[in-house]
Structures are given as C-alpha cells and as structure tokens.
Amino acid sequence: MPVMVQIENVTKTYGDGFQALKGASLDIHEGEILALLGPNGAGKTTLISTICGITQASSGQIRVGGYDVVTEYRKTRSLIGLVPQEINLEPFERVLNTVKFSRGLFGKPRNDALLEQVLRQLSLWDKRNSRIMELSGGMKRRVLIAKALAHEPRVLFLDEPSAGVDVELRRDMWDIVAGLKQAGVTIILTTHYIEEAEAIADRVGVINKGEILLVEEKAALMTRLGQKELRIELQTPVEALPAALAGRGLALEQGGRVLVYTYDIKQERTGIATLIRDVTDAGLVLRDLQTKQNSLEDIFVGLVTEQEDAA
Amino acid sequence: MNWQAVRSIYVFEMARFFRTLLQSFVSPVISTSLYFVVFGAAIGSRINEVEGVSYGAFIVPGLIMLSVMTQAISNASFGIYFPKFIGTIYELLSAPVNFLEIVLGYVGAAATKAFFIGIVILGTSALFVDVSIQHPLAMLAFLVLTCLSFALFGFIIGIWAGNFEQLQLIPLLIVTPLVFLGGSFYSISMLPPVWQTISFFNPVVYLVSGFRWSFFGLADVPIGLSLLAITGFTAICLGIIWWIFKTGWRIRT
The missing domain is CATH 3.30.70.1560 (Alpha-L RNA-binding motif)
Incomplete structure (x- = not known):
C-alpha cells in the first residue's frame, strides 16, 4: 500500500524548553487504521498537531499524500480531517451551520446531501437546528466528528476519540471508522484505551516521551510479543x-x-x-x-x- | 485563493452579528440620540456655529467616527479572540487557508458591521439635524477605509490578547481617549496653540478631519494628509498581521 503520511525525524521543542517530540519517524499507509498508544504527555497530540499544521515542527519533515505539510500546506490540509481531543465548539452556533462552516473553510462547494448523510450517520440530523450548548457531551463529540467528515478527508485523525464517551457512541464511532476504512480513508487514532486499539486498528504504534518505540501489525505484535x-x-x-x-x-x-x-x-x-x-x-x-x-x-x-x- | 473559506468565515461572523441584531443596532441608535441630547441640545445651544456649520451638524462626522472605530475594533478583536478562547481556532489553523483569507473573512465581517453601524448613526443623526454631504463618494471612501483599518487593528488586538481584560485594555485606555481628543466634538482650531500642536500627534485627528471635510468641506489638516494617514495606518496593520501569521506569534505553538 502506498504511504499516505510520512513522518521523518520530527522534533518539537516548545518555547519553555520542553521537548515533546524527539526525532519521531513513521510511515502510515493509505487506507489503514493506525492506533497510536501512549500515556498522557507522550507526544501524541503534538505529533497530530504538527501533521495538521496547528503546531510547527522544530526540525524534520512531514509529507501527506506526497506533499510537504509546510510548503504545500493547502494540498495536505485539504486531505486531512481532525477530530480534536477537547470539545472545541462555538456554543451559540447551530449544528448544521457549524458543519457547513467546516466544509466551506476547507474550500469545498456546498453539498447539502452529503452533510445530511454525515449528520444522519452520526444521529445528529434531528438536532441539526439545535444550538451546540443545548447538546449533551456525547452529542457534541459527534458534532466534532461531523465537522471533520464534512469536507470529505482522505486522512482522518481522531485524537482520543473515546475520552468521556458512552458505550453507544464508542460503538457508533467504531462503525463509522470501519465504513471510512472501506471507502479507503486512512485513519489515525490516538488513545490510551488499549481495548480500542485492539478492537479496530490494523497497526499499533507505541509512543512515549516523544519517541515512537514501536510500530507493528496488531496481529504480528500480539504474536511477537504476546x-x-x-x-x-x-x-x-x-x-x-x-x-x-x-x-x-x-x-x-x-x-x-x-x-x-x-x-x-x-x-x-x-x-x-x-x-x-x-x-x-x-x-x-x-x-x-x-x-x-x-x-x-x-x-x-x-x-x-x-x-x-x-x- | 480559497474564496470559499473567505465566504464561510464572513458568513459565520455576520451570523453572530445578526444573532445580536437588537444590541448591534439599537445600542448605537440610543447612544447617538443621547449624544445629540447632551451635546446638540444642552451644550450645542450655547455654541452657535463652528466655522459656519451648526454645532449639531458639526459633531455628526465625529460621532460616526467614534462609533465606527470602537465597533470595528471590538468586532474584529472579539471575532478572532473568541475562537482562541473557546479553542475552535484549531480548525482555522488546520484548514487550507492563508493569512490573507483569514483576515479577509474576519476583518471583512467586522468592517461590514462597523459600516452598517456608521450608516445607522448617520440615519439617526438626520432625524435630529440637517446633514448635508458635500463629497458623498469621499465620505464613503473614508468610512470604508476607517472601518477596514480599525478592524485590522482590532484583529491584531484579538490575537495579542491573552484574556478578556487585555481585549478591552487598548480600546479603553488608548483608542477611546484618542478619539475623544481627536476633534470628534470640536475643531482643533478651537484649542490653545500648544494643544493644537499636541493634537497633531494624534492619528485620529487626521481621520476625523478628512471625514468631516467630506461632509462640510472643512478640515483641520489638508485632505491629502488625512488620506495618507489612513492608508499608512492600514498598511502598518497589514504588515503586522502578515508578520503574525508568518511567525505564528500567539496563534501557533
């Protein structure tokens, strides 16, 4: 399978001197589901943020779909959907508007049918005219996923998608992830819930203290180290x-x-x-x-x- | 250019304005009416004319400028500060947009809101006094440029601000005093010579003067200088914003 995301020797040192990434290298293949496991503060979110353009790497190179994330950021970012860890949503906005906004922001033309499909898939269609602040925590997380899917990404990052999520949503999310994989979308999820990686990932990467310790086929990993x-x-x-x-x-x-x-x-x-x-x-x-x-x-x-x- | 993104940001920001339509429109109408009652009727009755223009009419350009400048700043600074505050800025930073598109969306929306408010105040003023506009095109150009440049300035404040207090700090401590002392309610020529000299260091003087010229043909400073001041201010703000996005200052970690 061709490489979709190529991370080469990426380091990140924050202004306060904290080194969040210490030369991380990783190839993520098109259409696979990669689970990035690591304890809190391991560098998972920093790595994702650097790929998506939220954070600038101190050194190293990242390519998405063959394009450089710094010099060809328009091309790489168009390919990427990000579901952040925190529930970052404008409280007074309505569900449908915020999803429409995401699609437009990524330069995609209006497509009401697609947005309806995404919202229905996430059981949000009935809530499309509700204000975000009227929704439950789980519903808000669904809105974040809808926003990321609204612009039809080829690579989807799910940063700790299961944090504070009920069983039903977790199962729905796994179904959606499986559906996206079938459509050829590359999915990277970070988690510290190991059962999540075990349940849906094709490969598992372990990151700790800014270093990628291991990346293996899940089954091979189980066999090799099990x-x-x-x-x-x-x-x-x-x-x-x-x-x-x-x-x-x-x-x-x-x-x-x-x-x-x-x-x-x-x-x-x-x-x-x-x-x-x-x-x-x-x-x-x-x-x-x-x-x-x-x-x-x-x-x-x-x-x-x-x-x-x-x- | 990602025009779709510019449009999305603009529409999203304007929606915020329309959500608070009552506050957006009623507030300037009430405050303008109060200014007319206080300055126009109570104080204005003791001042006959300023350089051949009735005092009530004379303060109209200054009143519009006062609101337009403060509204453009507060709309733009809040517009970009709020996503930072609630965390939705992640989406903007991970979207395929460049600084110009972000600025066009946010600043365009903030300038539009300020422009509408300026027009509302002009309309309200017309209910109290006779307002004649000698150079309507110049008036519109000055209004649009002021809306844009102060929205750009507000955008910088919004990016710089680390909390709500800082968001209010510059408008409150610098902009409002400069506007009040910038000849909004008086002609600079009415001041003692030393204060006239000091006033010429206040950039707002040039803006108010140019704007007033478009109404009555009266100006404290030459119109060319006013035009230079406003375009210079716009260019400086654009330069700072370009640098902010280039370095990621206060937005990218």
Whole structure:
C-alpha cells in the first residue's frame, strides 16, 4: 500500500524548553487504521498537531499524500480531517451551520446531501437546528466528528476519540471508522484505551516521551510479543512444587491449587504436552485447564517500563 | 485563493452579528440620540456655529467616527479572540487557508458591521439635524477605509490578547481617549496653540478631519494628509498581521 503520511525525524521543542517530540519517524499507509498508544504527555497530540499544521515542527519533515505539510500546506490540509481531543465548539452556533462552516473553510462547494448523510450517520440530523450548548457531551463529540467528515478527508485523525464517551457512541464511532476504512480513508487514532486499539486498528504504534518505540501489525505484535499463560487447576492443593517439576518456571498460586506456566506462543515447542505428562507423572491430578493470552496492555506497559528502565 | 473559506468565515461572523441584531443596532441608535441630547441640545445651544456649520451638524462626522472605530475594533478583536478562547481556532489553523483569507473573512465581517453601524448613526443623526454631504463618494471612501483599518487593528488586538481584560485594555485606555481628543466634538482650531500642536500627534485627528471635510468641506489638516494617514495606518496593520501569521506569534505553538 502506498504511504499516505510520512513522518521523518520530527522534533518539537516548545518555547519553555520542553521537548515533546524527539526525532519521531513513521510511515502510515493509505487506507489503514493506525492506533497510536501512549500515556498522557507522550507526544501524541503534538505529533497530530504538527501533521495538521496547528503546531510547527522544530526540525524534520512531514509529507501527506506526497506533499510537504509546510510548503504545500493547502494540498495536505485539504486531505486531512481532525477530530480534536477537547470539545472545541462555538456554543451559540447551530449544528448544521457549524458543519457547513467546516466544509466551506476547507474550500469545498456546498453539498447539502452529503452533510445530511454525515449528520444522519452520526444521529445528529434531528438536532441539526439545535444550538451546540443545548447538546449533551456525547452529542457534541459527534458534532466534532461531523465537522471533520464534512469536507470529505482522505486522512482522518481522531485524537482520543473515546475520552468521556458512552458505550453507544464508542460503538457508533467504531462503525463509522470501519465504513471510512472501506471507502479507503486512512485513519489515525490516538488513545490510551488499549481495548480500542485492539478492537479496530490494523497497526499499533507505541509512543512515549516523544519517541515512537514501536510500530507493528496488531496481529504480528500480539504474536511477537504476546505470551500465553497456562493455568492448571489441581484436584488437591499442594504445599510445594514436586521436585520433578522444578526448574521450569512454574508458579504456584491460590494456596497451591493452581499451577501457572508461562510460555511464548511464537516458539515451535511450547512444552505444554511434556509439562502435562510430567504433572501427571508427579502424581498430581488435573481438575481444569485454562490458557490466557497477554493483552496489548501488557505489551504496552512492558515497552514503556523498559524505556523508563533504560533511561 | 480559497474564496470559499473567505465566504464561510464572513458568513459565520455576520451570523453572530445578526444573532445580536437588537444590541448591534439599537445600542448605537440610543447612544447617538443621547449624544445629540447632551451635546446638540444642552451644550450645542450655547455654541452657535463652528466655522459656519451648526454645532449639531458639526459633531455628526465625529460621532460616526467614534462609533465606527470602537465597533470595528471590538468586532474584529472579539471575532478572532473568541475562537482562541473557546479553542475552535484549531480548525482555522488546520484548514487550507492563508493569512490573507483569514483576515479577509474576519476583518471583512467586522468592517461590514462597523459600516452598517456608521450608516445607522448617520440615519439617526438626520432625524435630529440637517446633514448635508458635500463629497458623498469621499465620505464613503473614508468610512470604508476607517472601518477596514480599525478592524485590522482590532484583529491584531484579538490575537495579542491573552484574556478578556487585555481585549478591552487598548480600546479603553488608548483608542477611546484618542478619539475623544481627536476633534470628534470640536475643531482643533478651537484649542490653545500648544494643544493644537499636541493634537497633531494624534492619528485620529487626521481621520476625523478628512471625514468631516467630506461632509462640510472643512478640515483641520489638508485632505491629502488625512488620506495618507489612513492608508499608512492600514498598511502598518497589514504588515503586522502578515508578520503574525508568518511567525505564528500567539496563534501557533
């Protein structure tokens, strides 16, 4: 897939000396959904703001659709839709007017049918003549999405779209994102809700302290770094591990009732079959078996902790 | 040029004006009427004529200038400060627009509002006194230029202001005194010589004088100088705004 957003060695140092980005590089492919994970203050919003033109990079280059975001800003910005993290809306304005304003601002001719479609898709059509201040928080967030979609972007940035959003809107949003992906729109979402990245992203990037620590296919990431746990529940609890089972990294939990075996799923031989045979040979009686895969959260926390330890 | 964007900003800003139509129109009508009652009837009755023009009519250009300047500044400064304050400026900064388009939209709308208010005051004045305009085209040109240049100035204040207090600071402490002392309600020639000299350092004197000339053919300073002053002021404001957008001062982090 062609590269839609190309970020090369971008740094950003704010006036107070705070370095928000320390040489970030990243290629985002056309039509993919990339989730950018990172704790608060990691540099996610700064990176997005720099791509969109709200913030100027201190060094490095960013290209969108092959165009430079500084010298060819008209072309790049026409391609980009941004849903900001904060609910930034003019309170006295009406929903339809504010969406129309966004379309016009991006130089697009009037298209009432498209705006109706966008508003209907976001369940806002009935509220089109309401003033923004009369809407609930979730509705306001829908308006922000409608504004970004009003000018038919080819790249959509969703900055923390799930912050303070109810389950219904989150699901609606995921549906919309899936629909946009089908239409070939490239979507970049920042989040610190790992389940969101797990649910909708094709690739996952991890950013912390202004550095992109990793970008991987979500599935590959899970496979590469994912570990599984085998939990063996015993019929009768044991006080200590039998000598025959020592040295395998087994842990005894829940008062000796559960044996926990951690293994790497990418390994050809996981050692499960041998382990179960040895457990039975050691005279232990199995009651139940359970396996549990590590979540992205475990991977993410692992990466961030690693970086902090290295620092 | 992204004319669509200019139009969108302009329409959006004008909508704000029409939302507060009552306040926008009724307020200048009432304040103008009050000025006529105080200056025209109460004080004006003691001043017969100023250089052959009745005092009531003499103050009309100054009154219009007073409102137009303050309204152009407050509309433009609020217009750009409000998006900064509520955060909607992100959209403007991430849109495919350049500084000229943003300025045309915001300043154009603020200048239009000020122009309407100027016309409303002129109409209200005509109810109280006989207003004759000797050079209607020059009058319109001066009015439009004043609306534009002060809207540009207001735009700069709106970008500079970090809070609502600062937004009011320059109009209150600098512009209003300059307008009042700029010959809005008197001719500079009525002042003692030393104050006349000081007045010539006040840029508003040149604007009011030129505007008054278009009404009565009377001027404190040559008309060419007035024209130079207003175009110079417009050019300075445009230059500052160009620099603001080039450097991102107070708008881009």
